[in-house]
Amino acid sequence: MNKFSHKLSLTLLAVCGMLALTCAVVLAQAKSPGRVLLYTSVPQQLATQFADAFMKKRPDVKVEIYRAGSTEVGAKIAAEREVGGIRADLLWLADAPVYYDLRKRGELLAYISPESKAIPADLKDPKGYFAAGRLINMIIGVNTEVVPLKDAPKSWKEFPEHGKKAVMGNPLYSGSNFVTVAAFVKKDGDWSWFERARAKGVAIVRGNSEAATALAGKEFGVAMTLDYIVAGLIKKGAPLATVWPSDGAISVPSPIAIIKGTKNPTGSKTFVDYVLSKEGQEFLVKQEVIPVRDDVKPPAGQPSAKQIKFMPIPYEWAADNAPAIREKFEKTMLQ
Amino acid sequence: MTATHFDRRYLLMAAVGVFVSLIVIYPLWQVLFRSFLDAGVLSLKSYQKVFSYPSYYRALLNSVWVSCATGTLCMVMGTLLAFLVIRTDLPFKKTLRTLLVLPYALPSFFAAIAWIQLLGPQGYLARLVLQVFGFATVPWSIYGAGGIVFVLTVHYFILVFITVAGALERMDASLEEAARASGAGTSQIMRQITLPLVLPAIMAGGLLAFIGALANFGIPALLGMRARFFVLTTSIYYALAIPDFGLATALSSMLVLVALLTMALQFGIQRGESRFTVISGKAVHPSELKLRSLRYPLFLLISAVVVFISILPILSMVLTALMRYWGAPLSAANLTLQNFIYVLGFETAQRAIMNSLFLAGVAATAAMFVGTVISYLHVKARLKGSRALDFFATIPYAVPHTVIAIAMILAWAKPPVSLYGTLWIILVAYLAVYLPFAVRTTNATLQQVHDSLEEAAKASGAKLFPRLRDIILPLARPGMIAGWILVFMPALRELTVSILLYAYHTETIGVVVYNMQDAGYREIAAALASIVMGLLILGNTILRKLTGGVAGF
Numbered sequence: 001m002n003k004f005s006h007k008l009s010l011t012l013l014a015v016c017g018m019l020a021l022t023c024a025v026v027l028a029q030a031k032s033p034g035r036v037l038l039y040t041s042v043p044q045q046l047a048t049q050f051a052d053a054f055m056k057k058r059p060d061v062k063v064e065i066y067r068a069g070s071t072e073v074g075a076k077i078a079a080e081r082e083v084g085g086i087r088a089d090l091l092w093l094a095d096a097p098v099y100y101d102l103r104k105r106g107e108l109l110a111y112i113s114p115e116s117k118a119i120p121a122d123l124k125d126p127k128g129y130f131a132a133g134r135l136i137n138m139i140i141g142v143n144t145e146v147v148p149l150k151d152a153p154k155s156w157k158e159f160p161e162h163g164k165k166a167v168m169g170n171p172l173y174s175g176s177n178f179v180t181v182a183a184f185v186k187k188d189g190d191w192s193w194f195e196r197a198r199a200k201g202v203a204i205v206r207g208n209s210e211a212a213t214a215l216a217g218k219e220f221g222v223a224m225t226l227d228y229i230v231a232g233l234i235k236k237g238a239p240l241a242t243v244w245p246s247d248g249a250i251s252v253p254s255p256i257a258i259i260k261g262t263k264n265p266t267g268s269k270t271f272v273d274y275v276l277s278k279e280g281q282e283f284l285v286k287q288e289v290i291p292v293r294d295d296v297k298p299p300a301g302q303p304s305a306k307q308i309k310f311m312p313i314p315y316e317w318a319a320d321n322a323p324a325i326r327e328k329f330e331k332t333m334l335q
Numbered sequence: 336m337t338a339t340h341f342d343r344r345y346l347l348m349a350a351v352g353v354f355v356s357l358i359v360i361y362p363l364w365q366v367l368f369r370s371f372l373d374a375g376v377l378s379l380k381s382y383q384k385v386f387s388y389p390s391y392y393r394a395l396l397n398s399v400w401v402s403c404a405t406g407t408l409c410m411v412m413g414t415l416l417a418f419l420v421i422r423t424d425l426p427f428k429k430t431l432r433t434l435l436v437l438p439y440a441l442p443s444f445f446a447a448i449a450w451i452q453l454l455g456p457q458g459y460l461a462r463l464v465l466q467v468f469g470f471a472t473v474p475w476s477i478y479g480a481g482g483i484v485f486v487l488t489v490h491y492f493i494l495v496f497i498t499v500a501g502a503l504e505r506m507d508a509s510l511e512e513a514a515r516a517s518g519a520g521t522s523q524i525m526r527q528i529t530l531p532l533v534l535p536a537i538m539a540g541g542l543l544a545f546i547g548a549l550a551n552f553g554i555p556a557l558l559g560m561r562a563r564f565f566v567l568t569t570s571i572y573y574a575l576a577i578p579d580f581g582l583a584t585a586l587s588s589m590l591v592l593v594a595l596l597t598m599a600l601q602f603g604i605q606r607g608e609s610r611f612t613v614i615s616g617k618a619v620h621p622s623e624l625k626l627r628s629l630r631y632p633l634f635l636l637i638s639a640v641v642v643f644i645s646i647l648p649i650l651s652m653v654l655t656a657l658m659r660y661w662g663a664p665l666s667a668a669n670l671t672l673q674n675f676i677y678v679l680g681f682e683t684a685q686r687a688i689m690n691s692l693f694l695a696g697v698a699a700t701a702a703m704f705v706g707t708v709i710s711y712l713h714v715k716a717r718l719k720g721s722r723a724l725d726f727f728a729t730i731p732y733a734v735p736h737t738v739i740a741i742a743m744i745l746a747w748a749k750p751p752v753s754l755y756g757t758l759w760i761i762l763v764a765y766l767a768v769y770l771p772f773a774v775r776t777t778n779a780t781l782q783q784v785h786d787s788l789e790e791a792a793k794a795s796g797a798k799l800f801p802r803l804r805d806i807i808l809p810l811a812r813p814g815m816i817a818g819w820i821l822v823f824m825p826a827l828r829e830l831t832v833s834i835l836l837y838a839y840h841t842e843t844i845g846v847v848v849y850n851m852q853d854a855g856y857r858e859i860a861a862a863l864a865s866i867v868m869g870l871l872i873l874g875n876t877i878l879r880k881l882t883g884g885v886a887g888f
Contacts, residue, residue, distance in 0.1 A: 037839070043854035044847075048683070064839035068846075069853055071576040075737065076835050078578045079744040082369075087748075087755070170560060172573045203561045209855040210557075217662030218457045229855040236660040237669070323577065330390060334563050 034061045036267045039077070039088040041070045041095070041175075042134070042254065046287050053283050054274045061267040069207070070095040070175040081107075089262040090271060092133055094254045095175025099130045100319035102257070109258040111269055115276035118293045120305070123253050132253030133275040135290040135305060138180045140222055140243040141212060141230040147221030155247040156184070156311075159222065160193065163200035167211045168224035171329055174207040176226060176252040181329055182318035183250050183311050194332045204333055216240060226252075231288040231302070244303060248311030253292070343799040344716050348724065351708050355728050358767045362742035363734065369745075370584035381581035385589060391570055395589055398549055398567040401480060402593075405487040406545030412488065413495025413544070414537050416637070421503040422529075423624045425634050432500070433875065434645045436820070439493045440871050441648065442828045442848060444553030445864055446490050448857070449648035451477055451557070452655065457662075459651070479562035483555050487548045489644045494547060494821065495540030498779055501817045502536035503529075505783060508622055521624065532783075539779035542601050543772065546594045546733050552831065568735050575737060587738045594733030598726075649868060656862035674862035684847050684863055688870075690758060691844040695826035698765035699819045705766075706773020707815060711807055714781040715789060725774060732771035736831035739764055743836060756838040764832045769822040776821060780814025781807070828867060 040047050044067050051063040068076070070093055080086050086107060091099075102108050103125070112128035124131035140159060142152040153159045159166060171178035184193050205211050208226045215223040215230075216238040227242060227249075234240050256275050258268045274280045281291040288299050290308075298304040318325065373380045385391045419425055420432050438446065453460045454477045461473045476482060510532070514524045552568040559565060567590050574583035626633055655661060656674050663669040678684050709728050712721040731739060743764045748755035754763060784807070792802050808815075830845030837846050844867055851860035 044683075044850040045854070066838060067850055068834050069849075071572065072737075072834050074578050075575045075741060076744070078580060079741045079835075080748065082745055083749040172576055204563075205560055206556055207853075209853055212855055213661045213857050216660060217452075217455075219455065232855055233660055238660045238662065326573075326577065334560075334565070335390060 034264070034267055035064060036061060036089040036262075036264050036271060037064050037066065037087060038090040038092060038271070039066050039073050040090075040092040041068065041073055042092055043067075046284075046289070047092075049287070050275075050280070050283060054271060054280070057274065057279075058270055061264075061270055063271060070098075071173060074098065085261045086259050088259050089264055089268045090256065090258055092254065092256045092275075093175065094136055094252055096179060096253060096255060096313070096315055097319040097322060098175070099125075099255050099257055100315055103129045104319075107260050109260045109262060109265065109268075111258055111265075111272060113269070113273050113276050115273050115278075118278070118295055119276060120292075120294065123292050125255075130255035130257035131272075131276060132292045133256035134254045134284055135292055136176060136252050136254055137227040137244075137290065137308065138176060138224060138250035138252065139227045139230070140245055141215050141225045142222050142241045142243055143215050143218060143220065143239060144241055145239045146218055149241055152241070152243055153222055153245070154243065155245045156193070156224075157247055159224065159245075160197040160200050160202055162222045163202065165221035166197075166200075166223070167203045167205055167214055167220040168197075169207045169211050170204050170334075172326055172334075176208060176250075177224075178322070178325070179252050179313055179315075179318060180224070180250045182321075182325055183313045185325065186314040186317060187311060191328060191332050194329065198333050212240075227290065227302070228288050231299070235288070244308055246309065248309045250313065251305070251308065251310045252313075344712065344718055347708060347799070348712050348718055348721060351705060351712070352720075352724060354705055355709075355724060355770075358763055359727055359731055359770065362739070362746035362767065363730065365745035366580075366584050366738060366742045367588065370581050370588060373581060381579075381585035382588075384582055385585050390565065391586065394565045394567050394570040394586075395593075397480070397565060398590070399593060401484055401487070401555075401566060402545050402548040404484045405491060405548035406541050408484070408488040409492040409495045409544035410537055410541040413492040413540055414499050414533070416492070416640070417496045417499035417503060418529075419633065419637060421500050423626050423633075424630065425626065425637065426630070427634075431637060431641055434641045435496060436493055436824075437868070437872070438489070438645045438648055439821075440824045440828060440868055441490075441652065442553065442830055442845065442864060443490055443551055444557055444830075444852075445652055445848075445861070446648060447486055447554045447557040448655075449651040450482070450486050450489075452651045453647055454482075459665075460647075476562070478558055480559075480564050482558045483564070483566075486554050486558060487551060489648075490551075490554065491544040491547045494543040495537060497817045497821060498536045498540035498543070498776055498814075499533055501776075501814050502533040502779065502783065505780070505813055506532055511622070535782045536779045538601050539775050542597065543732075543775055545597055546771075549590060549594060550733055550735055552735060552737075571735050572737065580741075583738065587734055590735065591730060591733045595726075595730070598729065652861050652868075653865045655858055656865045658858050661857040674858045675866070677859060678862045678866060681847075683842055684844075686840065687842040687844045687847045688867070690841060691827050691829075691867075694758065694762055694765055694843065695823050695829075697762060698769055698826050699822040702766055702769045702773040702822050703777075703815050703819050706770055706818065707777045707808070707811055709774050710777035710781050710811075711803065714778055715784070715786065715807065725778070728774045729771040731767045732775075736768060736829075737835065739767055740832045740835035743767075743832075755836075756841075758841045761833055761836045761841060761843065764836055765826050765829065768829070768832060769826060772821050773818050776818035777811055777814055780811050784810045824871065827871070828864070 038051070047065050047067055051065055055061065055063060066088070073093060074095070077086050099108070108129040110128045113131065116124055116128070116131050119131055140153055142149060147162065147165060153162060169177040171181045185191060203220065205214060209229055211223045211225040212229040212233060214220055215225065216233050230240050230242050256272055258265065258272060262268050276292070278293060278296060281293050281296040285291055285296060285299050288302070290298050290302060290305060292305065294306065370381050371377055371379065416435060420428050420435070425431070441449065452458055454475065455461060456473070464470065464473055511524050511528050514528050550568060552572060555566045556569050556572070559569060567586055571583050571586045574586060657670050657672070659669050659671050706728070709724050712718050713725040743760055744755065747753065747760050747763060754760035788810070789802055789806050792806050797805070828845055829843060830849050833843040833845045834849055837843060844863065848860045848863050851863065
């Protein structure tokens, strides 16, 4: 055997060895009893710190996090469904209509947590298929160096009047923007808000974080974006302000649910309990998140869920008419 | 030995065939057949959608013309720069070359962000121009088709630059000298000798740039939306957001079709490949062209280009990483090292750097190895069926990364062979994504190696492996090193495949960058990307020192 083929077979041997080793590791992982796999779109640091706090309290349950944007998590779930079912034990996304779809497909495990008593009825599923784990709110962000606060829009109705200085995220990409579009259309009964926004030249960007960063970068004066992103930028010193629109903020509950195929229902349930518990919600408040429980105080300077005026969100209608809503939005705003 | 009666090259082809089937054909088939399904029944509904919705076929046309414009500009820019940096007596050529290649390490959405920061309505350069010339608004727009073509060109011309630079370095000088001796002028030599000789490399690089632009998502997603300009990849992402697999794959098939037509076109142009075979094993370096009085003016011009397309975007990213928040006014009070300190202490980021280094290193090496074999079988051995192999190995380049990731889940996430949740599924996906680079770049190299060399070895009784080891590999090495870099750099920052395939503890750099960016922490994402850039520069310097300037970029 010459040197070359000798090297070749050595390499092949090494590759096989590594593969065998990995398989062993995978098997060992699958056997570990206390493991729960969480798919989430909650920001990385927040999700990690929250899971760490939980594991400190319940060292017997090990939370492993897969974090990506709503679209990526959705595509991953859809692909997994084709090859033997969703691999996650827990799902914590900001895309509420997804849960209605999952419930319809019978892919969620019903669990009424003892902690859910303290959560308002409109933030949980009556049969316990899911419950809001945090609230994220679509609000108006203002860059006060571009548009003085006194001239800023007070309501969604005034928002399109800022024309080219206004920006919003694309509902074809972002779940929370999709819910917002559905709420506007259901409230007005037509697409007049969007037609006006189009005529005035409101810009569309990919999602809420891009809208907020472009706002901080002074490319725009007002933005439809999420409260916690603006709060984070304010904390870092950006000249931004939050306006809670008088015709109602869009509160997007970010629900937590257990997947029916979970191999660890007990561990998953303890995690859900912790998310909904007073302690869990108080932890989130420290990270500028608005709590879902009435008995937990909101972050300093932020209104509580009770004080905010909310626009009703037609979830089931949005879930059932999703393709038509997306198509109409595309025709109105993007063509 | 009976082996003399059996052509061992068929054994090699069978092995590579199995590899390509497992890594490319089987996974992509898993996606493709779903584009013909509607609720489990065979149907053409998804394809009907593509052609009945104006927004989809408009996206198709947009994709085609944007990629054509980008490919053409890349060929012009990459060839000119490669020629100046390799064949003339410009000062500081090595440094210029490294600096030109460097921005390829920027993730494409970071390239877009950097250019927004420079040329956008509030960009540094835009504000400078406004102040100097007193315009009310800048006379250009980064948002829209023009901006997309510009950023894509700056991002992908490197593919032409590297392949052409390699070809120019390997070129046999005797042809040029013969022409010169017969009294031909410099421009005539360039037009009639040099250009035709490096044409395969220009075409190969141009094709890579064309398809790269076609399959790019980050740049049109960031720059197109505000101008309501959509391309195929952004439409595919919509389809996935719905999620409508059938539609997403039907749109992807369109993309692959465009890429294949272009490849066929290139193949047609390059018929009679033997015209280009010039390497005959002699180590004669082509002479340097004396620029004389043009030497310093041209040096200044190229330096300006390097500053504009390489240094400014990288500086812009580093500046973002030093800011307290994105968009903060430039002042000492707003500068901080906090983002770097955060990233360096962030356990996930440390792990991601290790994972990505491992994945990129293994993927680049394995892809180059397999790619060279495929290329050899097709270009040199010309075995029956080798063209099909070459063809299948190139397809993934035109498939959007998200679709490849989904294909891998469909193919490799179910028992008995489940790689899902491990680093190996990401590696398999990287191999599929980057194999085309390897094949295309080595094809261009091997086309220049004359058959006579291997035939001589064969006639002297050398068997297949010694022939590969002693003849083909040494001659293909410069091309392989260039190809290795073209795989390693993007693999190190790969985002779209990893984000769907990573699991707990198998995060990659791209995943961390994406998740930071997505949460609005653009400055932390920029800090990590800057650290990666620093590692690359460091690695390159060490490699160059160790190998005496042979390896590296």
